[in-house]
Amino acid sequence: MLYREALNKALDEVMAIDDTVVTLGEDVGLYGGSFRVTEGLVEKYGEERVIDTPIAELSIVGNAVGMAIGGLRPVAEIMTGNFSLLAFDQIINHMAKLHYMSNGKVILPMVVRFPQGVSKQLAAQHSESYEQMLCSVPGLRVLSVCDVNYAYHALKYAILSNDPFVFIEHELLYNKKGEVNFEEQLDPFKARIVKEGEDITIISYLKMVDDVMQSVPAIESALNCSCEVIDLCSLNPIDYETLAASIKKTSRLVMVEEDHKTGGFGSQVVAWAAEEMFYELDAAPLRLAGADVSIPYNRTLELASIPTPDSIAQEIIAWGRKNDV
Amino acid sequence: MNKLLAQEIYYFMVLGRNFEYAAKENYMQGNVSGFLHLDIGQEAFSVAAMKAFEKGDIFATYREHVMAMARGIEPKAVMAELFGKAEGVSGGKGGSMHLFEPSRFFYGGDAIVGGQIPNAVGCAYARKLQGAEDGVMVIFGDGASNGGAFFESLNIAATHKLPLLFLCENNEYAIGTNIKRSAPFREQAKKAEPYMMTLSVDGMKAEAVYETIKEAQKLIEDGHGPIFVEAFTCRFEGHSVSDANSYRSTQEMSHCKAKDPLVHFKKELLERWMCSDKELQEIEQKAQTAVDEAVAFAKNATEPNVAALFEHVFVEEV
Numbered sequence: 001m002l003y004r005e006a007l008n009k010a011l012d013e014v015m016a017i018d019d020t021v022v023t024l025g026e027d028v029g030l031y032g033g034s035f036r037v038t039e040g041l042v043e044k045y046g047e048e049r050v051i052d053t054p055i056a057e058l059s060i061v062g063n064a065v066g067m068a069i070g071g072l073r074p075v076a077e078i079m080t081g082n083f084s085l086l087a088f089d090q091i092i093n094h095m096a097k098l099h100y101m102s103n104g105k106v107i108l109p110m111v112v113r114f115p116q117g118v119s120k121q122l123a124a125q126h127s128e129s130y131e132q133m134l135c136s137v138p139g140l141r142v143l144s145v146c147d148v149n150y151a152y153h154a155l156k157y158a159i160l161s162n163d164p165f166v167f168i169e170h171e172l173l174y175n176k177k178g179e180v181n182f183e184e185q186l187d188p189f190k191a192r193i194v195k196e197g198e199d200i201t202i203i204s205y206l207k208m209v210d211d212v213m214q215s216v217p218a219i220e221s222a223l224n225c226s227c228e229v230i231d232l233c234s235l236n237p238i239d240y241e242t243l244a245a246s247i248k249k250t251s252r253l254v255m256v257e258e259d260h261k262t263g264g265f266g267s268q269v270v271a272w273a274a275e276e277m278f279y280e281l282d283a284a285p286l287r288l289a290g291a292d293v294s295i296p297y298n299r300t301l302e303l304a305s306i307p308t309p310d311s312i313a314q315e316i317i318a319w320g321r322k323n324d325v
Numbered sequence: 326m327n328k329l330l331a332q333e334i335y336y337f338m339v340l341g342r343n344f345e346y347a348a349k350e351n352y353m354q355g356n357v358s359g360f361l362h363l364d365i366g367q368e369a370f371s372v373a374a375m376k377a378f379e380k381g382d383i384f385a386t387y388r389e390h391v392m393a394m395a396r397g398i399e400p401k402a403v404m405a406e407l408f409g410k411a412e413g414v415s416g417g418k419g420g421s422m423h424l425f426e427p428s429r430f431f432y433g434g435d436a437i438v439g440g441q442i443p444n445a446v447g448c449a450y451a452r453k454l455q456g457a458e459d460g461v462m463v464i465f466g467d468g469a470s471n472g473g474a475f476f477e478s479l480n481i482a483a484t485h486k487l488p489l490l491f492l493c494e495n496n497e498y499a500i501g502t503n504i505k506r507s508a509p510f511r512e513q514a515k516k517a518e519p520y521m522m523t524l525s526v527d528g529m530k531a532e533a534v535y536e537t538i539k540e541a542q543k544l545i546e547d548g549h550g551p552i553f554v555e556a557f558t559c560r561f562e563g564h565s566v567s568d569a570n571s572y573r574s575t576q577e578m579s580h581c582k583a584k585d586p587l588v589h590f591k592k593e594l595l596e597r598w599m600c601s602d603k604e605l606q607e608i609e610q611k612a613q614t615a616v617d618e619a620v621a622f623a624k625n626a627t628e629p630n631v632a633a634l635f636e637h638v639f640v641e642e643v
């Protein structure tokens with residue numbers, strides 16, 4: 001099953017059992033969604049539950065908040081992460097705060113989903129990542145999806161939960177193949193150990209997990225070591241327990257993310273490790289992240305602006321040699 | 326409009342059409358990447374609007390290759406940008422959606438739908454404060470006129486009586502969504518009516534677009550404040566090269582293509598401006614040569630140096 005099909009199946013199943021679930025966004029209905037996540041849903045559930053909206057992101061999320069207040073479970077799709085910025089007021093001032101400000105009286109069972117990240121030469125206004133901003137807002141659950149099985153289970157969970165979720169997908173993962181274990185009782189807040197290892201803990205999320213996995217054979221053979229690779233999955237809350245257990249075992253931490261390095265989400269993980277895991281670590285942690293520049297169109301520059309399997313391998317090998325891995 | 330200008334408009338329309346086909350071909354060959362929004366079918370609108378609004382500042386969208394060239398940006402520099410080359414008008418950093426040339430008062434190339442409209446309002450405010458002769462023109466689609474930025478801009482521009490021409494290119498579609506499904510009416514000028522004078526025009530006819538923009542410009546110069554012009558057009562291709570255009574029926578497409586602005590304007594040139602076939606052939610040949618040269622130039626242009634990645638993040642070093 002493809003990543004986008006897993007998301008589609010999750011939505012479809014939840015819409016079938018719960019008729020308060022609606023989905024709204026630009027071209028989600030007749031067009032089937034720009035990444036085909038909502039394909040076939042309008043035919044099944046009608047235009048009243050699969051709602052094509054105007055190009056008005058602030059209203060898409062603002063309306064979803066109101067729908068949730070009114071007793072629905074809206075799943076809002078924003079076409080691309082960069083366009084979610086137009087909805088940030090609604091996400092941060094409304095979606096994240098009404099429950100707390102009302103002393104728990106207002107409940108917002110809703111999901112805002114969007115893909116983000118560097119795709120292929122879509123340039124500065126279509127390539128950025130925003131988890132760092134969203135994760136610093138109390139009151140939002142933030143999930144990031146790399147794995148196909150996780151996509152299915154986590155989206156179902158998020159839709160049926162009574163809390164507001166931001167559900168982050170990646171532009172380049174929609175056609176990724178994977179198995180879904182439909183029987184599994186998956187905890188969406190638990191980090192996923194993608195590969196077990198003894199010597200280096202490499203933490204990542206979204207598409208970078210796959211890039212890290214591609215770089216691992218080169219790292220292991222160059223350093224004669226074994227790497228443990230962890231997909232964070234949930235970015236807020238963070239599953240520190242799983243991270244701590246891994247670091248205790250390996251004593252070494254590498255954090256890899258696609259986003260700009262300064263203020264990037266990985267700084268939270270490394271700051272936590274500095275506070276809580278200092279005496280477990282045998283080397284200063286390594287952080288690999290995107291350059292502090294807007295994403296350029298030219299392919300060579302674009303690839304130079306983010307970690308790639310090659311650059312990840314090179315940097316980790318150099319760091320490993322310096323730190324006696 | 327005189328014969329010479331009509332011929333010039335025709336030249337840029339043919340140039341635009343052939344340029345877009347060449348861009349598409351090079352996209353298929355992998356020389357151009359990312360999002361590529363073609364202006365095929367809307368050349369009359371894009372060229373005549375630029376030729377009528379010759380001098381002021383221009384704020385456009387991601388569907389701007391033809392406008393950029395009609396504004397005087399060299400086809401070579403535009404094609405090289407699509408190829409991501411250093412000689413491109415944005416140094417290869419912007420690509421198809423982000424053509425910038427302040428020396429031609431051309432400020433993008435914005436790919437956040439509606440995002441350029443408040444920028445144009447601000448620029449018009451600056452021009453008013455400076456007592457400038459020329460105003461500002463902002464181009465956006467029917468889809469953009471459903472967004473908050475658009476409504477806020479109408480209000481602010483009208484309140485300050487800014488020298489701003491709102492130019493709505495209504496091709497009835499925002500990607501796959503017809504305007505009738507995203508707004509209560511097809512005519513977007515209705516939204517502007519409470520705030521300013523509105524004009525509407527058949528955007529498939531170059532002479533009509535030209536005259537209407539001239540009229541709007543005159544009204545702005547006479548101190549009427551902002552004017553809203555709506556041009557009805559039809560794009561012949563999908564929203565971008567990666568859109569299969571499956572939401573429009575063959576019937577709708579043939580109705581649309583029957584309004585081909587090139588066919589119409591060529592007839593105008595022959596009948597109204599008494600151009601000879603030979604004259605028109607020469608123009609067409611010249612346009613094709615310009616496109617061929619642009620492609621050859623782009624192919625031979627240089628890849629940006631990797632150091633360019635860190636250039637132009639800021640103006641000043643600290």
Ligand SMILES: Cc1ncc(C[n+]2csc(CCOP(=O)(O)OP(=O)(O)O)c2C)c(N)n1
Pocket residue numbers: 026055057079083086388436437438439465466467468469470494496498499500564
């Ligand atoms: C804020 C924002 N939301 C969504 C998009 C995705 N998008 C790009 S173009 C487009 C349709 C725009 O339609 P319209 O304004 O009519 O212009 P046209 O493409 O027809 O020229 C959409 C939805 C975007 N670029 N920016």
Ligand SMILES: [Mg+2]
Pocket residue numbers: 466467468494495496497498499500
């Ligand atoms: Mg349109």
